[in-house]
Amino acid sequence: MKVLFTFNIKEEQLKRLETEFADVEFSFTKKIEEVPLDNYEVIVTYGEDISTAVLDRASSLKWIMVASAGVEKMPLDEIAEKGIIMSNVRGIHKTPMAESVLAHILSLGRALPTMREHQLKKEWNKKARQTELRGATAIILGPGAIGSEIGRLLQAFGVHTIGCNSSGDRVPNMDETIPFEKLKDVLPKGDIVISVLPSTPKTKGMLDGSYFEAMKDSALFMNFGRGDLVKESTLLHALKHDEIGHAVLDVFEKEPLPAESELWELGNVTISPHVSSHSGKYVERALxxxxxxxSKWREGDRELVNLIDLEQGY
Incomplete structure (x- = not known):
């Protein structure tokens, strides 16, 4: 059995794989377009190098292991047509992303950016406005593995958490859960609105201007899911017309965020260059x-952990 990785792993990680799976041949490349693919049954990839041309060349391919959570840039229809199974590492991001979200919330709430500005000016200024998390309400769009971990951390600070998903079914670490249809009804309660939604046909452009109009004018909006949830023009309008208080954005409609984007210049925006999931433990967790x-695959078990529904896109 042959497995191809399209990214490198550490030598000790490879040795562990070779010891545990002595009958498996592991190969590595960063240029999949230059490698003969006929004999590989499994490809392990971050996803963006899998094209229809690659699929046409990989005649023996049965399983694609995607070492990321998002798969929206992959040719899902073609993968489904060829009967290829696909799994991902959904849940791998929950620790670094939840910590990133909490770090931004605490930083803004305790006025750390303002204090840094005062420090650069050598200015002893005690007038920075600071707030507390306790007693606040956070609305979390997409309370899955990541959203649930964010909720757990926020609840430890005394925050009331409201999860918002397609079903409205209760999920861990949410004091309440509502379906998307009721989101506008609860937005006026939210001091913090956090999206960790994936990109799907249903979520693209989902937050139009009416949602921001429904938020508190002091609300902190955070997008850590996918940038196509909301158009940049909609965000700019909400920020420039004080429909919300501040936005922390880790993802954008267009990435990298163009230098000419007005978002760079607004004082009520914090820009993070899609790095909230980064961690030195990423590959270790993916493996x-x-x-x-x-192990399941070699035993003939095709009910893999984190199977992707290719029709739904997650």
Missing amino acids: EFFTVNL
């Missing part, structure tokens, strides 16, 4: 998913 699934 944990892979080894569990590779």
Whole structure:
């Protein structure tokens, strides 16, 4: 059995794989377009290098292991047509992303950016406005693995958490859960509105201007899911017309964010260059998913952890 990685792993990580799976041949490349693919049954990838041309060349491919959560840039229809199974590492981002979200909330609430500005000016100024998290209400769009972990951390600070998903079914670490149809009804309660939604046909452009009009004018809006949830023009209008208080954006409609974007210049925006999921433990955690699934695969078990519904896109 042959497995191709399209990214490198550490030497000790490879040795562990070779020890545990002595009958598997592991290969590595960063230029998949230059490698003969006929004999590879499994490809492990971050996803963006899988094209229809790659699929046409990979005649033996049965399983694509995506070492990321988002798969919206992959040719899902073609993968489904060829009967290829696909899994991802959904949940791998929950720790670094939840910590990133909390870091931004605490930083803004305790006025750390303002204090830094005063420091650069060598200015002893005690007038920075600071707030507390306790007693606040956070609305979390997409309370899955990441959203649930954000909710757990916020609840530890005394924050009331409201999860918003397609079903309205209760989920861990949410004091309440509502369906998307009721989102506008609860937005006026939210001191913090956090999106960790994936990109799907249903979520693209979902937040139009009416949602921002429904938010508190002091609300902190945070997008850590996908940038196509809201158009940049909609965000700019909400920020420039004080429909919300501040936005922390880790994802954008167009990435990298163009230098000419007005978002760079607004004082009530914090820009993070899509790095909230970064962690020195990323590959290590991805390999944990892979080894569990590779064991199942070798035993003929195709009910892999984090199987992707290719029609739904997640």
